[in-house]
Amino acid sequence: xxLKELTRxxxxxxxxxxxxxxxxxxxxxAEEAAELQTITDxxxxxxxWSLAQQAAEKMQDEAAIRHHAERVTxxxxxxxxxxxxxDLAAQGSIVSDEGALLEWLQSVWQLxxxxxxx
Numbered sequence: 001x002x003l004k005e006l007t008r009x010x011x012x013x014x015x016x017x018x019x020x021x022x023x024x025x026x027x028x029x030a031e032e033a034a035e036l037q038t039i040t041d042x043x044x045x046x047x048x049w050s051l052a053q054q055a056a057e058k059m060q061d062e063a064a065i066r067h068h069a070e071r072v073t074x075x076x077x078x079x080x081x082x083x084x085x086x087d088l089a090a091q092g093s094i095v096s097d098e099g100a101l102l103e104w105l106q107s108v109w110q111l112x113x114x115x116x117x118x
Contacts, residue, residue, distance in 0.1 A: 001076045003042040003084070008051075009068070010077045011043065016055040016065045017085055017101070024097035031091035039084060070108055078109035 006014065018039065022028060040048040059065045072078060082105050089098040105111070 001080050003039065003080065004044075006077055006080065007074075010072055010074070010081065011047075011051050012055045012058060013065070013068050013072055014039075014081045014084060015048070015052045016059040017069060017081065017105075018088060019052070019056065020062060020065050021085055021088055021098055021101060024101065025089075025092065025095055027092070029092050032088060035088045035091050039088075066104070069105065072109070075109075078105075078111060082106065082109065082111055 003011065003014070018036070022032065022036075025032070043051065059068055072081070082102070085105070086102060089102065094102070
């Protein structure tokens with residue numbers, strides 16, 4: 001599965017979670033920028049920015065982001081979104097807030113460690 005194959009709602013959740021993860025880190029490294037560019041390239045630049053704006057409008061705080069993440073039901077989407085977020089977080093050291101978010105997703109989406117790391 002690719003990011004383009006996610007449903008619109010799943011893509012919105014992905015971009016809201018990406019925004020949250022970047023905010024939690026408190027820094028934006030060149031490596032994270034490169035990983036974000038990979039996401040942009042996969043979705044297409046125009047779609048990426050449109051979805052990012054829609055996600056920001058629809059999910060304005062962490063509680064709203066978590067609520068919408070809980071509504072993602074497809075296991076393949078869980079694995080892809082989690083893997084994308086893990087790759088982003090792994091571009092530097094994973095800070096505690098990032099780790100907590102990844103652990104929460106792993107729990108809510110019932111991902112096993114092996115599946116989550118793929």
